[in-house]
Amino acid sequence: MNQKGDIPRFQAKENSPARTNSGGEGDSRNRGMSPFSLRWVGDAAGQLEILDQTRLPGGLEWIVCRDVDTVVEAIKALRVRGAPAIGIAGAYGMVLAAGETAGHGLGPEAARAHVLARAEELATARPTAVNLRWAVERAVAVIADLPADTTAVALADALLVEARAIHAEDRRLCEAIGRHGAAILPAGDILTHCNTGALATGGAGTALAVITTAWDAGRRFTVFADETRPLLQGSRLTAWELVQRGIPVTVLVDAAAGHLLATGRIAAVIVGADRITACGDAANKIGTYGLAVLAEAHGVPFFVAAPSSTFDLAIDSGKEIPIEERAAEEVLAPLGVPAAPEGANAFNPAFDVTPARLIRGIITEKGVISPVSREAIREVLGG
């Protein structure tokens, strides 16, 4: 489905990387009902293609990544976003890191040093989601297992195998999360925040996979999607995915969620997560915490859906999660249109932390953690 031209572009970037537009007869990318966030094309000397989500829903444009810089830029600029998806992008970025050394006559040692330096750049492109570092570290572990004299080309081959494995695993995780979550999702309308669908992952999504799995099983409901300022992932991405699938979606401003919950028509709130601590505190898109407090005030169950790679068992409290603060312009100039006067400052944390006590259940690929406790987390993740 190509909506290019239907809707003005979300954001015109001046320093855009190489990109292609889809829409031609022969273009198979994102045609039909299953959008996807990124794909690797070719062998280890190939390229990573990232759907530029900053252009959605106005246009389908793909970033062609042949080097790490382009991947890092795409992650930082949220062209690819969603904790699982940026993890996968990071893994493929490691293949490109190895490719950068090929043909430069670098010996195995220098090639490896280059790739490991690039690993750090990739892992730190965004600070809050733990999946990014997790995926890059899986790639680094692959390198560590290879003999010291492994050539750059062989490094790239091995890293592509690992990245494809992470990507394929994520598809299966999404499926399992969808299945576990649909089984416990109460009947009725659902409220969600940000985007947690195919665009946020390498598969069908996390929280949105729960919703679409329930729908595919014949359940009927309306999805209420918070628009999710500042970057409007709810109206731009979640609504787009749901419209494509023919699932009724109603967008609201984030501040209307309290009133919506007060009407009594919401059966459950379900969101994703960027990092979950050992006690079950969950960092997710800004606004999630407020939503959880409101759900609690109305006795509406609040669920978090995330793969086990989202857990950071090295930290206990959500207070230890670093919260990314992003550019003031995201707040002061919505969709690039200045709205505030010169002289106004902005407070723009990209995430907040929802304490475990407000979460009815955490839906993982290994099952549902409910009630949420350190013990239940260890038990389900260990299982």
Place this chain on the structure above:
Amino acid sequence: MNQKGDIPRFQAKENSPARTNSGGEGDSRNRGMSPFSLRWVGDAAGQLEILDQTRLPGGLEWIVCRDVDTVVEAIKALRVRGAPAIGIAGAYGMVLAAGETAGHGLGPEAARAHVLARAEELATARPTAVNLRWAVERAVAVIADLPADTTAVALADALLVEARAIHAEDRRLCEAIGRHGAAILPAGDILTHCNTGALATGGAGTALAVITTAWDAGRRFTVFADETRPLLQGSRLTAWELVQRGIPVTVLVDAAAGHLLATGRIAAVIVGADRITACGDAANKIGTYGLAVLAEAHGVPFFVAAPSSTFDLAIDSGKEIPIEERAAEEVLAPLGVPAAPEGANAFNPAFDVTPARLIRGIITEKGVISPVSREAIREVLGG
């Protein structure tokens, strides 16, 4: 202060009414530090000038109203907004209603019938704020007290006296609200929602008057202003008023309020109201309710500031307050830029209701109602 040209216009309207731009040397409107929302120019055959708030902060443009239709359009399109300000606009609109009959050879009876019909159009231009009907009914009461043979010209004269009285009263009410509120405002940073300043009233504002009065008394703090989607009255109007006055203002997306409160740096939340019931339930801009729930969760006092004309003692529960639902485009196309895919629906209530139990105090021109109870409301309003 003329910012025209500094910032792209908020919204380009195709069917705009007559308007003038300020900025010439001789233009005294809104120059300097005290913005204002509307003014009457001339005698009873004169005109109402309304600052077009949909153009702020990008430009200062004035709507010249010589008939009721223009006033009703300005109220419906939120060119003038804020419960007290639309009440005053309604009162001046009644003068224009009388003026419409002058010179048409209508007898006193027909002129009066015309004005009363226009009264109903004005009173119902927006449904939630009670001040609009309250002000129009004051004008209707003036008419009722006049002899049956009063000419249209004499009607207009009497209505202008009443409208000017309502306007002048509102200035005094704002001053008193500011004074009472500043006396109880805790030390520290303040969070507010929507716009409750000079632009929302005929004077210095309600909640914002509390803030500016405290500042003028030498108190120092930062004002955190929720941007207030969908129409961004926080970033466009509140931030603009505060920047003009040199008071530090930090804008945040509405969904960041929970995280901000969790940081512990907010000493109080203060908002306005569009209608308050006999038990103290308060309707105000969408998002207010969620903010009140969050303030409660963090033990931060939540104050409502409003003149006594905001009370509707004829109804007891907030459930009886009609909530205006506005156009889907406000949600789906922020600042006029489409952000959601075709096929997405919108839920766009303009207001929500905060139950009395979440309100630490209601600041009126007659004093502070705290704790909020039917009895305390009756006592303070009756005093």
